[in-house]
Amino acid sequence: MNSITYRPIGIIRTPFKNKEGMPIQPSGGIGVRSTIKISAEYIAGLKDLEGFSHIILIYHFHLSKDYSLTVTPFLDDQPHGVFATRAPERPNSIGLSVVKLNAVKGDILDIENVDIIDGTPLLDIKPYVPEFDAQVEVETGWLGKIEKRVHKTKSDLRFT
Amino acid sequence: MNSITYRPIGIIRTPFKNKEGMPIQPSGGIGVRSTIKISAEYIAGLKDLEGFSHIILIYHFHLSKDYSLTVTPFLDDQPHGVFATRAPERPNSIGLSVVKLNAVKGDILDIENVDIIDGTPLLDIKPYVPEFDAQVEVETGWLGKIEKRVHKTKSDLRFT
Numbered sequence: 129m130n131s132i133t134y135r136p137i138g139i140i141r142t143p144f145k146n147k148e149g150m151p152i153q154p155s156g157g158i159g160v161r162s163t164i165k166i167s168a169e170y171i172a173g174l175k176d177l178e179g180f181s182h183i184i185l186i187y188h189f190h191l192s193k194d195y196s197l198t199v200t201p202f203l204d205d206q207p208h209g210v211f212a213t214r215a216p217e218r219p220n221s222i223g224l225s226v227v228k229l230n231a232v233k234g235d236i237l238d239i240e241n242v243d244i245i246d247g248t249p250l251l252d253i254k255p256y257v258p259e260f261d262a263q264v265e266v267e268t269g270w271l272g273k274i275e276k277r278v279h280k281t282k283s284d285l286r287f288t
Numbered sequence: 289m290n291s292i293t294y295r296p297i298g299i300i301r302t303p304f305k306n307k308e309g310m311p312i313q314p315s316g317g318i319g320v321r322s323t324i325k326i327s328a329e330y331i332a333g334l335k336d337l338e339g340f341s342h343i344i345l346i347y348h349f350h351l352s353k354d355y356s357l358t359v360t361p362f363l364d365d366q367p368h369g370v371f372a373t374r375a376p377e378r379p380n381s382i383g384l385s386v387v388k389l390n391a392v393k394g395d396i397l398d399i400e401n402v403d404i405i406d407g408t409p410l411l412d413i414k415p416y417v418p419e420f421d422a423q424v425e426v427e428t429g430w431l432g433k434i435e436k437r438v439h440k441t442k443s444d445l446r447f448t
Contacts, residue, residue: 175369179429269339
């Protein structure tokens, strides 16, 4: 299987109109309200989705034209393998976000906690189920170290 | 944007050789060891992945040939919209699993807690980061009701 072709099932509409205006951390997306317009042919697939408080969006990073296998993320000065980051420039430019689902009205999903650029093509929606998706006793490698460094930096500033 | 084309970055090797032998619930995959063979051209992208205890696999349900917009899942007798289920037969046959990462050795990932069929083409790997991916105060719609019904059924049997 050399190539796999998907078609967007809808378009994500958000307040983030270009890459420069994006929050660089997910916490920047908390409370941000957005909508998804689902294409007419797929609306029947939304039945009973509204019972879920959170959904997993799988989408295409449509502005990512190229990639490299190592990237230096925001807030770090060390390069990491692209698969150890959430950078949009990846071999397959697939994005994943867990968002809050506020309402489903016809072909429109009203969502919250969004860190996605406007006009992003949506590929799939899955219900977020803690039994499947939430993990305990998690280690987060270089990201864990960064989190500690960020906290340390704040503390240092507080006392200068 | 009418179609989006991806290429597999590797192949997932598991003990589940056909659809009939698959666990029907994620708990059936707990402790199941598997491997992923990453294609040579992408190995550099794995740098620093090993620091993460859990990873998100995004893959193609390669045995799903068709879909319908409503499905009746295992353990339920009611049809639900396909986007409110994790069924493999979906408009874009994208699968998502959070698995435990035991080791990275060259082009081989040693993983655990796998509920994926052997030979599945892998599209992307992302580090699992609780701050991004774990949600609290979650409602799980029809699935929540099923869980309760399952518990209730067990209790009834215990007293017959």
